[in-house]
Amino acid sequence: MEYSYVIIDPDAVSNLQLSTFLEEYGDFSCAGLAKTPDDGLNQVLKFSPDLVFINLDQKSQALFQIVMEMHQYLMNIPLVIGISKTKKHAYEAIKNGFFDYWLLPFNELDIRKSLLKLRKRMPKEKEAQTICLKSYNDFQYINTADILYLQADNNTTEFFMKDGTVTNAFKTLKTFEKQLPKNFIRIHQSYIVNTDYVSRINFGKNICALKEGEKNLPFSKSYKDKMDQLKKSLSKKSISSLN
Numbered sequence: 001m002e003y004s005y006v007i008i009d010p011d012a013v014s015n016l017q018l019s020t021f022l023e024e025y026g027d028f029s030c031a032g033l034a035k036t037p038d039d040g041l042n043q044v045l046k047f048s049p050d051l052v053f054i055n056l057d058q059k060s061q062a063l064f065q066i067v068m069e070m071h072q073y074l075m076n077i078p079l080v081i082g083i084s085k086t087k088k089h090a091y092e093a094i095k096n097g098f099f100d101y102w103l104l105p106f107n108e109l110d111i112r113k114s115l116l117k118l119r120k121r122m123p124k125e126k127e128a129q130t131i132c133l134k135s136y137n138d139f140q141y142i143n144t145a146d147i148l149y150l151q152a153d154n155n156t157t158e159f160f161m162k163d164g165t166v167t168n169a170f171k172t173l174k175t176f177e178k179q180l181p182k183n184f185i186r187i188h189q190s191y192i193v194n195t196d197y198v199s200r201i202n203f204g205k206n207i208c209a210l211k212e213g214e215k216n217l218p219f220s221k222s223y224k225d226k227m228d229q230l231k232k233s234l235s236k237k238s239i240s241s242l243n
Contacts, residue, residue: 008040009055037062187219
C-alpha cells in the first residue's frame with residue numbers, strides 16, 4: 001500500500017530533490033505539486049493525501065493558514081512536514097501540529113528517520129479483498145481482485161469480472177467508488193476501472209485497454225488528472241523504452 005503526498009513548494013530544485021528521495025522508498029506516490037498556497041490547498045482538498053510537504057520560506061502565514069483549513073474541510077487530516085532553509089518557523093510549526101520540520105539542504109538520514117517514524121505511526125493495513133453486494137435478503141461476496149471494471153447503468157451498477165461474467169448491483173457507481181480499494185479509480189462518469197488490469201493508455205483517443213478481454217474503456221477529460229497519475233504509477237513499475 002502506498003502513501004500519497006502533495007508538495008507545496010515554489011522552489012523547483014528542492015521540489016525535485018524531495019520527489020527523488022521519496023521515489024527511492026517505493027511506497028510513496030505523488031498526488032499533486034503546487035507552487036502557491038491557494039493551489040496547494042486545492043491539491044490537498046482534491047486528493048486528500050496522507051502527507052503534505054510545505055516549504056515555509058515564502059508566504060509562511062498563508063501556508064500555515066492551509067493547515068488550519070485542512071481541519072475545517074477534511075475528515076482525515078494528513079501529516080504535515082515543514083521545509084525551510086532556517087529554523088525561523090520551527091516553533092510555529094510545532095504549535096500548528098506539524099509532524100516534522102526539515103532543514104534545507106535535505107539531510108538523507110533525517111528524511112529516512114522521519115519516514116520510518118511515519119510508517120510506524122501510520123501503518124498501511126491490507127485493504128479488504130471482498131465486497132458485499134446486497135439484494136433484499138441475498139448477500140453476494142465477490143473478490144475485488146477478480147473485478148475488471150464497473151459500469152453505471154442508470155441507478156444500478158454492473159460488475160464485469162475476469163472470468164467474463166457480469167454481476168448487477170442495485171446501487172449507484174458513486175456508492176462503490178467510496179468502498180473499493182485504491183487500485184480502483186473513476187475514469188469516466190460511467191466507469192471505474194481496476195488499475196491492476198490496465199495494459200494501455202491512449203491519451204490521443206482517451207481510452208485505456210485492459211489485459212483481459214478486448215474491451216477499451218473511455219476516460220473523460222474531467223478525470224485526466226487521475227489518468228496522468230495512473231500513467232506515472234504504471235511507468236514506475238515498468239522497464240521504460242522512452243528516451
